[in-house]
Amino acid sequence: MLSIVFHKRRRLVRRLFFNHEQVRTMSRVKRRTTHPPYWHVLKNNQRQDEKISSDNLRFVREVIQDKYKNKSPIKGSDLDIEKKEWDPKTKRSGVIARNIGVQHMWEKDGKKVVCTVLHVLDNHVIRYVPPEEYAKSIIGAKVFRNRKPLGCLVVGAEAANPDRFTRQYCSLFNEVGLLPKKRLARFIVTPNAVLPPCTPLTAGHFVVGQAVDVYGKTIDYGFQGVVKRWGFKGGPASHGATKFHRRGGTIGTGRDKARVWPGQKMPGHMGSERRFCRGLKIVRINMKYNVIYVKGTVPGPTNSIVQIFDTLLPRRKFTEAPPHPTYFPPEDGTLPQEDIWDSNMHVFGSPSIPV
Amino acid sequence: MLRRAVLQTFRQGLAQSFFKRNAVSLSETTVTHQPIETSNEADEKSVSKQKPGDESGNTVVVAPPEFRFMYPEFLPDPAMERRNRLKEKLERIDMLQRRSVVEIPEFYTGSVMAVTVADANSPNKFARFVGICIQRGGSGLRAWFILRNVVDKQGVEILYEMYCPLIQKIEVLRLERRLDESLLYLRDALPEYSTFPLDMEPERRLNNSVVPINPLKVKLRPRPWLERWERQNLQGVEDLNLPQRFYDKAEKVAKPWEKYDLMLQYRKTIPAEEQEKIFADVHSQLQQQEFKRKMRRRRGTDNEQ
Numbered sequence: 124m125l126s127i128v129f130h131k132r133r134r135l136v137r138r139l140f141f142n143h144e145q146v147r148t149m150s151r152v153k154r155r156t157t158h159p160p161y162w163h164v165l166k167n168n169q170r171q172d173e174k175i176s177s178d179n180l181r182f183v184r185e186v187i188q189d190k191y192k193n194k195s196p197i198k199g200s201d202l203d204i205e206k207k208e209w210d211p212k213t214k215r216s217g218v219i220a221r222n223i224g225v226q227h228m229w230e231k232d233g234k235k236v237v238c239t240v241l242h243v244l245d246n247h248v249i250r251y252v253p254p255e256e257y258a259k260s261i262i263g264a265k266v267f268r269n270r271k272p273l274g275c276l277v278v279g280a281e282a283a284n285p286d287r288f289t290r291q292y293c294s295l296f297n298e299v300g301l302l303p304k305k306r307l308a309r310f311i312v313t314p315n316a317v318l319p320p321c322t323p324l325t326a327g328h329f330v331v332g333q334a335v336d337v338y339g340k341t342i343d344y345g346f347q348g349v350v351k352r353w354g355f356k357g358g359p360a361s362h363g364a365t366k367f368h369r370r371g372g373t374i375g376t377g378r379d380k381a382r383v384w385p386g387q388k389m390p391g392h393m394g395s396e397r398r399f400c401r402g403l404k405i406v407r408i409n410m411k412y413n414v415i416y417v418k419g420t421v422p423g424p425t426n427s428i429v430q431i432f433d434t435l436l437p438r439r440k441f442t443e444a445p446p447h448p449t450y451f452p453p454e455d456g457t458l459p460q461e462d463i464w465d466s467n468m469h470v471f472g473s474p475s476i477p478v
Numbered sequence: 479m480l481r482r483a484v485l486q487t488f489r490q491g492l493a494q495s496f497f498k499r500n501a502v503s504l505s506e507t508t509v510t511h512q513p514i515e516t517s518n519e520a521d522e523k524s525v526s527k528q529k530p531g532d533e534s535g536n537t538v539v540v541a542p543p544e545f546r547f548m549y550p551e552f553l554p555d556p557a558m559e560r561r562n563r564l565k566e567k568l569e570r571i572d573m574l575q576r577r578s579v580v581e582i583p584e585f586y587t588g589s590v591m592a593v594t595v596a597d598a599n600s601p602n603k604f605a606r607f608v609g610i611c612i613q614r615g616g617s618g619l620r621a622w623f624i625l626r627n628v629v630d631k632q633g634v635e636i637l638y639e640m641y642c643p644l645i646q647k648i649e650v651l652r653l654e655r656r657l658d659e660s661l662l663y664l665r666d667a668l669p670e671y672s673t674f675p676l677d678m679e680p681e682r683r684l685n686n687s688v689v690p691i692n693p694l695k696v697k698l699r700p701r702p703w704l705e706r707w708e709r710q711n712l713q714g715v716e717d718l719n720l721p722q723r724f725y726d727k728a729e730k731v732a733k734p735w736e737k738y739d740l741m742l743q744y745r746k747t748i749p750a751e752e753q754e755k756i757f758a759d760v761h762s763q764l765q766q767q768e769f770k771r772k773m774r775r776r777r778g779t780d781n782e783q
Contacts (some may be wrong), residue, residue: 223562226569227619233596233644240565371715414568425560472765476643478596478603 155276162261166289191302192209207315209444216449217310217432218243218324224341224425228406229469233476236468238406239421240430241337243413244280246324247301251276251317252309257310266311273311276318279304280428304335308430316448326413327450329431331463334402334439338430339423343395353388359461398422403437406465541757545764548584550614551621551640552760553748566593569618569754574643574763576619581771582648587611588656588692590674591625593638594647604646608638612661616640626664628673633665655691657713666703667696667715693781 159166172197217407220241228238251274257263258272267273282302285293296303298322329335349355349371358367371390375383399423407416421429433439452459464470494700546553551572554566576582580710585591588609597605612635616622621640626633651674664672671694681782695716698707708718718724736742748756 223565224560226565226572227639227641229643233642235639235642240568242564409568412564413569414564425563471572471641471643472578474579475646475648476596478598 130336148236155392156466162438164295165289166292168289176414183286191285191300201455207448209447211440211442212313213316213333213447213449214311214313214318215278215433215445216248216278216312216318216324216328217308217430218307218326218328219246219278219308220415220429222421222423222425222427222429223414225420227235228416229476231469231476233469236406236418238418239403239432241415241417241421241429243324243326243328243415243431244306245282246278247299247304248318248320248322248324249277249296249299249301249304249307250320254314267456274314274317275309277307279307279308281305282444288383306428310430310432311446314400318448322449324449325410326408326415327410327452328446329405329408329415329433330445331405331408331465333441333445334404334434334436335415335417335435337400337403337421338399339398339421339427340434341394341396341398341422342424344393346391347393349388349391352390352393355388361383402434402439404465408463409461410459410463411461425470441474531697539758539762541761542755545625545757545761546753547586549757549760549764551617551768552756553617553753555617556746556748558745562616566618567759572619572759573641574760574767576643577764578767580645580648582640583650583653585611585614585650586651586655586689587659587661588654589622589650590652592647592649592651592678593625593636593645595638596644596646605689606676607634607676608651608674609636610661610664610672612664612675625675626661626672628669629676631669633669633672635665649680651678653683653689655689657693659692661714662705663696663707663712664697665714666705666707667699668699671696 149186175391220243223240223242226238226240228236230236252260252263254272257275258267263275279296279301281304282413283305288303293303295307299323320378348369350357350369355371357369358364358372360368369390374387374389395444400419403421404418405420408414409416415431417431433445440477469476552570554569564678588611590608592606592608594604596603596607606628607625609627611623612626614621614623616639619641622637624635624637626635628634640648694714696714696748697716698718701720706719706724706728707715708724709731
């Protein structure tokens with residue numbers, strides 16, 4: 124990418140940008156925090172060393188089970204809202220999943236493909252925040268500053284024992300009557316893709332062959348030096364170099380601006396940042412284990428939580444209607460196909476590829 | 479109680495089977511103890527020990543301990559940060575699916591194998607390569623092995639991915655083990671140790687139950703070498719005849735305490751309880767596949783007759 128910069132004396136100076144990542148100078152913006160936002164409710168309980176007898180413990184468990192008795196999952200026909208038609212501008216809900224690892228698969232011409240395995244956890248819709256209300260919230264105001272506001276679905280995943288959470292956090296799930304979830308996420312949806320609370324979201328929400336965006340937090344490398352963090356070359360390993368092997372070198376000129384520019388690349392904390400991987404293709408869905416295989420890699424280490432939603436890349440969006448607003452298992456009791464493969468992929472049980 | 483008993487027998491079996499299978503070469507018949515059945519005999523005699531029940535009264539099926547050596551790629555990578563039970567289970571299902579189509583036989587480093595691969599650029603559309611397996615690694619669908627041969631005085635090594643769908647056939651022409659787990663020193667050895675005829679016929683084993691160890695000591699070419707072989711405790715290499723300073727430096731650099739480091743061993747291996755679970759999961763399907771292949775082979779020979 125060529126950029127033409129006009130010098131003081133009106134001479135054209137061309138500067139070539141090689142690494143677009145470096146253009147993102149976020150020097151003045153705080154990129155990470157270790158604490159949640161101040162409007163969040165306190166989540167985790169301090170572990171009290173309560174000496175409860177085993178009988179009382181059993182009683183507490185029974186109470187929890189009674190309170191959160193299994194709710195029957197919502198069927199497609201139970202949807203209160205009228206089934207609205209899908210149109211290309213619809214935004215569907217996303218899904219919370221765990222990145223469980225990387226598996227190698229092969230295409231029909233024998234080419235190897237590195238696929239990330241994403242396990243869709245037990246997602247349930249917690250509540251719907253309508254557009255007017257969401258636009259008044261802090262994040263909503265920022266997102267829809269100059270746009271028409273959209274609604275937002277709060278989705279939770281990974282049910283856990285209510286003992287480990289505070290009462291305020293559990294109260295978020297009281298309306299729905301579900302076991303409190305370890306993870307919550309918000310997905311911006313158009314009003315015609317709204318789902319009622321307690322709707323389960325599974326791997327069938329997606330279609331094999333579609334493109335998805337995956338949001339996650341990158342691997343945390345900790346405090347890293349300039350060579351690993353910014354890709355500097357450092358200094359020579361030998362030839363008499365004194366204490367200059369992995370250092371940054373010069374940090375500014377003396378004449379032009381006699382100071383260090385903000386955003387100067389230096390050692391510091393690397394990783395643990397929000398990143399989106401756009402346009403990843405789904406090559407296989409396993410409906411039995413709720414697992415999606417996505418071509419390529421995803422931000423974050425193995426066993427980390429990611430969010431998956433339909434891509435916003437214009438050329439890879441849906442042309443036909445996907446399961447809208449979400450996938451519901453067929454009501455006549457027929458089981459869906461367990462393992463769905465993309466037409467381009469070599470299925471493992473099929474014969475070897477001849478040429 | 480029963481669980482502990484099962485584990486004990488599995489672990490004893492592991493140790494015993496290691497010694498029994500690593501019998502000395504065919505010429506010395508000192509196998510006095512009971513031979514361990516291999517996968518070939520597994521369907522004839524029920525090797526899978528049916529333990530007399532756990533608390534629920536169901537029989538607990540335990541895979542034979544040799545599976546750890548015969549199918550090492552079913553064990554996952556021991557690094558704890560990247561382990562996930564569900565993903566390993568799904569990967570194993572895929573591996574078994576692939577094995578139902580192509581026979582991936584039991585082999586070790588030192589076995590001579592022939593691999594037929596679909597190749598667009600070769601005149602026959604299939605390329606067959608014969609070589610000795612010098613190294614084997616990877617876990618799950620990433621499992622690989624390297625075959626080495628000398629063709630027209632040029633040493634050639636090819637890395638094959640075991641579960642690649644382009645592989646049409648894997649044959650083991652000579653099943654044996656060597657004294658080392660990795661035979662990379664063949665690159666610095668005299669070429670006759672890596673040369674195998676490309677039209678080699680599969681050899682029939684006299685004693686099906688035991689995998690012989692070839693105690694061959696290989697002669698290396700004069701230095702320079704690709705690696706410092708004197709630092710690697712190689713058993714399968716003849717005396718290197720190096721000046722004493724090499725051995726002194728090797729001693730300085732050696733880490734003799736590593737053989738006492740239990741945590742290091744623990745981190746490098748999958749614990750026995752997990753291995754037991756994994757192979758119990760997998761072994762009934764593997765046995766079925768072996769059985770079907772045997773029937774197909776028998777029916778094939780009957781038809782020929």
